[in-house]
Amino acid sequence: MGRFRAVSVRQRTLTGEGRRVFLQTVEPSRPWASLLFLHAALLHSAYYLPFAQTLASCGIRVWLPDLAGHGRAPGGRGQTGTWQGHLQDASMVWRRLEMQRRAGLLAVGGEGYGALLAYRAAHEDRLDADALVMLAPSVSLTHKMPNWAEKLVDVMGLRWPALVLPSKPPVKWLTKDGGLQTRILHDPLCPRRVPLSLLHAVLEAERNLPAPRPDLPMLSLLSAGDALADSRAAERLLGHGPMSSVDWVPHPGHSLATERPDLVRALIPEWLKRQTACRHGA
Numbered sequence: 001m002g003r004f005r006a007v008s009v010r011q012r013t014l015t016g017e018g019r020r021v022f023l024q025t026v027e028p029s030r031p032w033a034s035l036l037f038l039h040a041a042l043l044h045s046a047y048y049l050p051f052a053q054t055l056a057s058c059g060i061r062v063w064l065p066d067l068a069g070h071g072r073a074p075g076g077r078g079q080t081g082t083w084q085g086h087l088q089d090a091s092m093v094w095r096r097l098e099m100q101r102r103a104g105l106l107a108v109g110g111e112g113y114g115a116l117l118a119y120r121a122a123h124e125d126r127l128d129a130d131a132l133v134m135l136a137p138s139v140s141l142t143h144k145m146p147n148w149a150e151k152l153v154d155v156m157g158l159r160w161p162a163l164v165l166p167s168k169p170p171v172k173w174l175t176k177d178g179g180l181q182t183r184i185l186h187d188p189l190c191p192r193r194v195p196l197s198l199l200h201a202v203l204e205a206e207r208n209l210p211a212p213r214p215d216l217p218m219l220s221l222l223s224a225g226d227a228l229a230d231s232r233a234a235e236r237l238l239g240h241g242p243m244s245s246v247d248w249v250p251h252p253g254h255s256l257a258t259e260r261p262d263l264v265r266a267l268i269p270e271w272l273k274r275q276t277a278c279r280h281g282a
Contacts, residue, residue, distance in 0.1 A: 008025075008026070008027045009024065009025070009026050009027075009049065009053075010024065010025045010027065011023070011024050012025075014065075014092060014093060014096060016092055017088065017092055019068075019088055019089055019092050020073070020074050021065045021066065021067075021073060021089050021092060021093055022045070022065065022066040022071060022072040022073050023045075023063060023064065023065045023066075023093060024045045024046070024049065024052075024063075024064045024065075025061065025062065025063050025064070026049065026052040026053055026055075026056045026061065026062045026064070027056065027061050028056040028057070028058075028059050028060065028061060030059060031059055031060065031061040031104060032059045032060070032104045032105070032276065033059065033060045033061070033104045033105035033106070033107060033272050033276065034060070034061040034062075034063070034097060034104065034105070034106050034107070035055065035060055035061070035062050035063070035107045035108070035109055035133065035272075036063045036065075036090065036093060036094055036097055036107070036108045036109070036118075036127075037051075037052070037062055037063065037064055037108075037109050037110055037111075037114070037133075037257075038065070038067065038086075038090060038108075038109070038110030038111075038113075038114030038115070038117050038118050039064070039065075039066070039067065039070065039071075039110070039111065039114045040110075040111045040112030040113050040114050040136075040138075040174070040254075040255065041070075041112060041113040041114075041138075041198055041201075041202055042070075042169050042171070042174060042184065042190060042191060042194070042198075043070070043174075043184070043190065043255075043258070044066045044070045044071025044072070044073075044189055044190065045064035045065060045066050045071055046071065046189070047258045048062075048064050048111075048257055048258065049064070050258075050261050051257040051258065051261040051264060052064055054261040054262070054264065054265045055264075055265065055268060055269065057265075058265065058269040059269070060268075060269060060272065063093060063097055065089060065090065065093045067086045067089050067090070067114075067117075068085055068086060068089055069191075069195075069197075069198065070189075070190075071189045072189065073089075082158075082200075082201055082204070083117065083120075083201040083202070083204055083205035086117055086201070087117060087120060087121050087124075087126055090108075090117060090118070090121055090126070090127070091121065091126045091127065094108065094121075094126075094127045098128075104276065105130045105131060105272055105275060105276050105279070106129060106130050107129055107130055107131040107132065107133055107272060107275075108121060108122055108127050108129040108131075108132055108133075109132060109133030109134060109135070110133075110134065110135070110137075111134075111135040111136055111255065111256065111257050111258075112135070112136050112137070112138045112174075112228065112229060112254060112255070113138050113201075113202050113205070115134035115135055115136065115137035115138065116137055116138045116139060116202075116205050116206065117205065118132060118133075118134060119132065119134060119137060119139075119209070120205060120209070122213070122216060123209075123210045123212075123213055123216075124210075129216070130217075130275065130279065131216070131217045131218070131219070131272060131275045132216055132217070132218040132219070133218075133219050133268060133271075133272075134218065134219065134220045134221070134234075134238070135221045135256045135257055135264070136221070136222065136223055136226055136228075136229050136231070136234075136254050136255070136256055137220060137229065137234050137238070138202065138206065138228065138229040139206060139209060139229070139230070139233055139234045139237050139238070140206055140229070140230040140233035140234070141202070141203075141206070141228065141229065141230060142173075142226065142227055142228055142229060142230045145203070150203055153196055153199050153200050153203060154200055154203070154204070156196050156200075157195075157196035157197045157198075157199060157200025157201075158197070158200060160196065161195060161196070161197035162195060162197075163195065163196045163197075164191075164192075164193035164194060164195050164196065165193055165194045165195075165196070165199070166193070167193070167194075168185065168192070168193065169184070169185070169190070169191060169192075169193070169194050170194075170228070171184050171185060172227070173227040173228040173254060174228060174253070174254050174255055175253050175254065175255045175258065175259055176253040176259070177253075177258075177259050180255075180258060180259065209237060211237075211241070212237070212238060212240070212241030212242075212243075212244055213241070213243075214241065214242045214243065215243070216241075216243060217243045217245075217275045217278070218238060218241055218243060218244045218245065219245045219247070219267070219268070219271045220234060220235075220238045220239070220244065220245070220246045220247070221247050221249050221256055221264065221267060221268075222234055222235060222246060222247070222248050222249065223248070223249050223251045223253065223254065223256060224248060225251065225253060226253065226254045227253065227254060228254040229254060231248075245271065247267060249263055249267075250263075251263060
């Protein structure tokens with residue numbers, strides 16, 4: 001595949017519908033596809049710039065929003081409200097992307113919690129995507145909570161959204177890269193502690209997931225060593241759709257995009273190219 005020079009990285013703030021979303025876009029010189037990519041919980045768009053630049057070098061325009069409570073978005077760090085609020089953020093950005101659409105494929109995707117949100121958005125008629133790309137989708141957490149604990153998080157997370165867990169964020173589950181762990185823990189745009197509202201949003205978004213759409217091409221990249229998201233549960237849900245592709249990536253951790261964008265580059269552009277060919281009857 002030929003390479004495309006990434007000509008710009010642009011930052012702006014989108015407003016509308018009572019929402020305010022900080023957005024970074026990476027534009028190649030001749031884009032043949034566009035991807036709205038939603039970040040994982042505890043992270044924000046800046047961590048995905050190398051990933052986006054890697055895809056842009058292959059001709060894919062990437063939009064990276066900061067969801068509410070993350071990065072440069074409004075609200076306390078990690079204080080998210082509900083996952084439906086995050087879908088409203090994604091939907092607003094998506095409509096802007098559609099208005100600026102160029103010829104080519106229009107896809108949505110994400111990593112971890114962001115992949116879970118992308119799946120819900122594409123299955124609940126919020127986003128009319130041509131394809132869905134998911135990295136380590138958090139359809140179920142590896143470390144399960146007892147039912148009583150989940151119910152307690154549900155109540156307390158909604159009633160006291162600023163209430164936080166006493167321990168530091170579990171960055172060792174998020175990434176095996178020691179330098180990246182240190183960066184996250186010292187990043188003022190990342191939460192110092194995990195708010196119950198964020199944990200509630202993740203747990204609630206996992207519940208009652210619909211079956212894969214039979215008409216939507218989906219790519220899921222999973223890691224057998226994922227300590228945060230249950231990869232086997234993701235395979236059971238996503239691996240049986242008529243247009244689903246599941247690839248196991250030789251990677252020890254959860255954050256595929258931030259640690260190994262080179263591995264991702266070997267899979268995502270080629271898969272999107274095949275979807276483009278199928279849409280044109282090739």
